[in-house]
Amino acid sequence: MADIRLEGVGHSYDGGRTWALKPLTWTWRDGRAYALLGPSGCGKTTLLNIISGLLSPTVGRIWFGEREVTSVPTAGRNIAQVFQFPVLYEEMSVYDNLAFPLRNRRYPKAEVDQRVRTVSRLLGLDDQLGRRSRRLDPGRQQIVSLGRGLVRPEVAAVLLDEPLTVIDPALKWTLRSKLKEIHRDTGHTLVYVTHDQTEALTFADEVVVLKDGEIVQSGTPAELFLSPAHEFVGHFIGSPGMNVLPAETADGLVMVGEAVVGRAVGELPPGPVNVGVRPEFVRITAHDPPGLQARITGVDRMGAYHLVHAEAGGHELVAKVDADSAYSPGTTAFFHFADAAFLFRDEVRCGSIA
Ligand code: ATP
Numbered sequence: 001m002a003d004i005r006l007e008g009v010g011h012s013y014d015g016g017r018t019w020a021l022k023p024l025t026w027t028w029r030d031g032r033a034y035a036l037l038g039p040s041g042c043g044k045t046t047l048l049n050i051i052s053g054l055l056s057p058t059v060g061r062i063w064f065g066e067r068e069v070t071s072v073p074t075a076g077r078n079i080a081q082v083f084q085f086p087v088l089y090e091e092m093s094v095y096d097n098l099a100f101p102l103r104n105r106r107y108p109k110a111e112v113d114q115r116v117r118t119v120s121r122l123l124g125l126d127d128q129l130g131r132r133s134r135r136l137d138p139g140r141q142q143i144v145s146l147g148r149g150l151v152r153p154e155v156a157a158v159l160l161d162e163p164l165t166v167i168d169p170a171l172k173w174t175l176r177s178k179l180k181e182i183h184r185d186t187g188h189t190l191v192y193v194t195h196d197q198t199e200a201l202t203f204a205d206e207v208v209v210l211k212d213g214e215i216v217q218s219g220t221p222a223e224l225f226l227s228p229a230h231e232f233v234g235h236f237i238g239s240p241g242m243n244v245l246p247a248e249t250a251d252g253l254v255m256v257g258e259a260v261v262g263r264a265v266g267e268l269p270p271g272p273v274n275v276g277v278r279p280e281f282v283r284i285t286a287h288d289p290p291g292l293q294a295r296i297t298g299v300d301r302m303g304a305y306h307l308v309h310a311e312a313g314g315h316e317l318v319a320k321v322d323a324d325s326a327y328s329p330g331t332t333a334f335f336h337f338a339d340a341a342f343l344f345r346d347e348v349r350c351g352s353i354a
Helices: 044-052 094-104 109-122 138-150 169-186 197-203 221-226 231-236
Strands: 004-011 021-028 033-037 059-064 079-082 157-161 190-194 206-211 214-219 243-250 253-256 259-265 271-277 282-285 292-301 305-312 315-322 332-337 341-345 348-353
Touching: 004 044, 021 044, 021 214, 033 044, 033 197, 044 079, 044 157, 044 190, 079 138, 094 109, 094 138, 109 138, 109 169, 138 157, 138 169, 169 190, 169 197, 190 197, 197 221, 206 221, 206 231, 214 221, 214 231, 231 243, 231 271, 243 315, 243 341, 253 271, 259 292, 259 332, 259 341, 271 348, 282 315, 305 332
Parallel strands: 033 190, 033 206, 079 157, 157 190
Antiparallel strands: 004 021, 004 059, 206 214, 243 253, 243 271, 253 259, 259 348, 271 341, 282 332, 292 305, 292 332, 305 315, 341 348
């Protein structure tokens, strides 16, 4: 197994008028579990199909280790792919479906049996092995598809395109942790496509965020949460997403309207910026010290915490506060942006606030 390297790889479905995937250079490191996260239409499937060879990129070159595979068809790339919906031999038993990829590559019989039993145990299929696949419900069939993708130990990568879509929500949690367990066992490079942040954050060593055909940031779940490099990452990850307020900088101070909300760290040319701060890092005081004055418009009592919604100078913001706090709609309070507040210009992070 080896790193998978994309060099200037991009794809256009319309002869270069628009780019579903803008040319990018990127390495998928051997043995790492990645989530490829982004909204519908951002190019996730396009990127995945380029790695597997189902799609030939319009530009760029692809390397599996030292071997260039740009014009190698899927069958020659040694990739396992799992799709959104089950892909099975319906007339075969679950056992034979799981064994098929191994038998196809002439694995010894004992090893086939051992791999099938390991994967089926981890995925909770061990009591289903004798059943005909067509008799299973769609959720179970998809778990068998997942097993087929994970059963071969020697693949260059396992590519999973929204693999849990048809699975019952309660079972999704279990399967994600099973996937992690299988990943620890096999050391496959995994690329897991999803538009669901929870799925991405709970599964991956590294989350790659795609927007409009471009990678805007990649990092551990904590890095993306604590240090978003792009406004989109702030919005898309977190619940609710990051607050964004238009601001000005002057003499190192950051002003939202008339209020000084902090001091810009580092050199920043004067002019408009956006302040981004996650609801978790907004602090509210009733009187002192003064901060950004805002009118509280509503309070959502979520049980474990409260969400305090407010409005300042025509802009909305929200704070996530302890469940024992008592703020009332209609009152005003001071909102403070401590620690993890950042400055963005043209959506890209350009500084932070102290
Ligand atoms: P989803 O989560 O909805 O599957 P995605 O992030 O996987 O979305 P892609 O399916 O890669 O996104 O699509 C990226 C862009 O390319 C979209 O604008 C889509 O409409 C377009 N596109 C995808 N496949 C084709 C195709 N075969 N022909 C033309 N345009 C396509």
